[in-house]
Amino acid sequence: MKRVLVIASLAMLGLGAMAQTKAIKVESPIVTEKDFAWYVEQKEAWKALTEKNPQDETAWLNYYNAARYMAWSHEEDTTARQVVSEMEQAIPDSYTFNYCAYRESASGKGYGNPNTYAEAALAKLPADMQFFDYDQWVCYLALHGDETRMKPLAKRYFDSGIYSEAVLRYSYNELAGMDEGGIYIGNGDATIIPKWLIQEGMGMHKDKTIVCASFLVLKEYREWLFKKLDIALPELKELATAKDYDDNQVALINAIIGKYGNKVYFSPLNINVGNYWEKNLYNEGLVLKYSKKPYDNLAVKRRNVEERYMLEYLLVSFRPDWTAGQRLSANYAVLLADLLPYYARHDRKRYDWLMQRLVNGITNTSLNEEKKQEYLNLLAETDK
Numbered sequence: 168m169k170r171v172l173v174i175a176s177l178a179m180l181g182l183g184a185m186a187q188t189k190a191i192k193v194e195s196p197i198v199t200e201k202d203f204a205w206y207v208e209q210k211e212a213w214k215a216l217t218e219k220n221p222q223d224e225t226a227w228l229n230y231y232n233a234a235r236y237m238a239w240s241h242e243e244d245t246t247a248r249q250v251v252s253e254m255e256q257a258i259p260d261s262y263t264f265n266y267c268a269y270r271e272s273a274s275g276k277g278y279g280n281p282n283t284y285a286e287a288a289l290a291k292l293p294a295d296m297q298f299f300d301y302d303q304w305v306c307y308l309a310l311h312g313d314e315t316r317m318k319p320l321a322k323r324y325f326d327s328g329i330y331s332e333a334v335l336r337y338s339y340n341e342l343a344g345m346d347e348g349g350i351y352i353g354n355g356d357a358t359i360i361p362k363w364l365i366q367e368g369m370g371m372h373k374d375k376t377i378v379c380a381s382f383l384v385l386k387e388y389r390e391w392l393f394k395k396l397d398i399a400l401p402e403l404k405e406l407a408t409a410k411d412y413d414d415n416q417v418a419l420i421n422a423i424i425g426k427y428g429n430k431v432y433f434s435p436l437n438i439n440v441g442n443y444w445e446k447n448l449y450n451e452g453l454v455l456k457y458s459k460k461p462y463d464n465l466a467v468k469r470r471n472v473e474e475r476y477m478l479e480y481l482l483v484s485f486r487p488d489w490t491a492g493q494r495l496s497a498n499y500a501v502l503l504a505d506l507l508p509y510y511a512r513h514d515r516k517r518y519d520w521l522m523q524r525l526v527n528g529i530t531n532t533s534l535n536e537e538k539k540q541e542y543l544n545l546l547a548e549t550d551k
Contacts, residue, residue: 188212193232195298196239197357197491198331203240209233210246217257224263227254228299231267247271251278262291266303289316298329305360310382312391318367325368333492335361336480341453342372344471345432350396350423351454352378353434357491380438383419384412393419398426417443424457431457435502452476453502469506472521481528493532500525500542504549522546 190212213230216223231254234246251271254264265288272278273285285307293300301324308317324330338361345351353359362377376396382388384406393400401418404411424431424444433448433455448455449464452471456464472478481496488496503525510518529542 190216190226190229193229193236195232195302195356196236198298198489200490201236203237206233206237206240210237217253221257224258224261227258228263228267231270232299235270248278262288262293265291266299269307270303296323296327301327301329302356302360305363306356309363309379310385311387317363321363321367325364330361330364331357331489331492333480333488333496335365336477337453337492337495337498338362339365339371340471340476340478341434342375343475343477344452344454344467345372345375345456346430348374348430350376350378350427350431351434352380352420352423352431353436353438354379354381355434355437357489357495358434358436378423380416380420383416389419393422396423396426398422420444429456429458433457436498450502453499465506465509468503469509472503472506473517478524478528481524481531483527484531487533493534496528497532497534497539497542499528500546504546507546507549 188208188211191209193206193209193213210230210233213226213233216226217230220226227250231247231250234244234250237246238244248271251264251267254267258264265284268278269281269284269288272281285304289304289307292304301320305317305321305324308314308320334357338358341351342362342365351362359377359379362372362375365371366373366375366377378392379388383392389400399422401422403415403418406412406415420443432451433444435450435453435455444457447457447459449458449462451464451467453476456467478499481499503521506521507518510521525546526543529539529546532539
């Protein structure tokens with residue numbers, strides 16, 4: 168009887184160990200997207216490791232990231248700020264604390280002066296930099312118009328091989344379809360950062376100016392940008408409401424359009440063009456071009472697809488890619504499907520060529536089957 172009890176106790180201990188959540192590296196959602204419950208579990212798993220070893224910077228970073236991404240689903244969640252407070256007690260002079268404190272303060276949570284934390288972190292950059300390090304500091308330096316430090320870091324980021332090839336290729340195609348000296352206006356890490364990497368890492372498309380619309384709220388950034396573009400800054404409102412922010416952004420973009428006109432392009436992915444410029448925007452493939460006069464934009468779109476875009480990479484996927492890369496690969500179907508009816512009537516060979524690439528751009532991703540079918544249905548509808 169005693170032997171049976173011992174075996175039962177061991178079995179229960181095994182089940183208890185299995186029930187503990189394994190700590191898994193917390194990636195950015197643009198790399199690997201998870202649900203709220205997963206981030207909650209990982210927050211607890213990494214918290215346990217910080218309690219076991221309060222000097223473990225890797226554990227602290229993952230603990231913080233899990234807490235931060237929890238707030239993407241529940242904006243009222245303040246766990247990330249609490250993690251930074253705990254970290255300040257354990258590793259106050261570390262690179263990781265300053266990195267996380269910068270992220271928290273820059274998000275408007277009132278954790279202190281973000282620039283103080285940023286510069287402290289930049290002074291302690293690790294030799295073996297990872298995705299979060301490169302991504303954060305390239306953005307920070309660009310936000311402050313500090314090209315002296317940003318450009319070599321962007322090249323180093325590109326050379327590291329860390330960045331998603333699919334995201335880089337999509338950004339390359341966006342730039343390739345633009346006129347020389349074009350100005351690209353967009354938002355979002357996977358929209359803006361890869362273009363800097365292409366310019367500095369590959370030395371290509373350096374004639375284009377990349378504008379992050381959300382950065383325009385910062386005085387330092389807009390002064391640097393408008394000096395670079397040789398444009399006088401418009402009169403702006405004092406920021407008291409969300410509408411003031413929007414009005415200022417519109418005024419600044421209108422000033423750029425006022426000087427550069429049809430050299431201006433917008434990302435169709437993540438900038439709200441609303442009623443401001445929509446009637447003057449023409450889809451040329453992966454970007455929207457501003458023009459006061461109507462023109463045959465579909466002819467330009469066909470030129471881009473036939474002569475400028477590199478689409479062969481959509482045919483075969485040799486390795487898993489970032490969530491953002493998979494979505495962008497599938498997004499070709501959304502933006503280019505309207506060419507299929509034209510090719511069906513006038514160039515059957517080109518129709519088959521494009522359809523194969525659009526279909527493979529969907530099926531080669533690891534998106535769930537329901538999402539894949541949505542994109543495939545779009546192709547079928549456009550093809551009728």
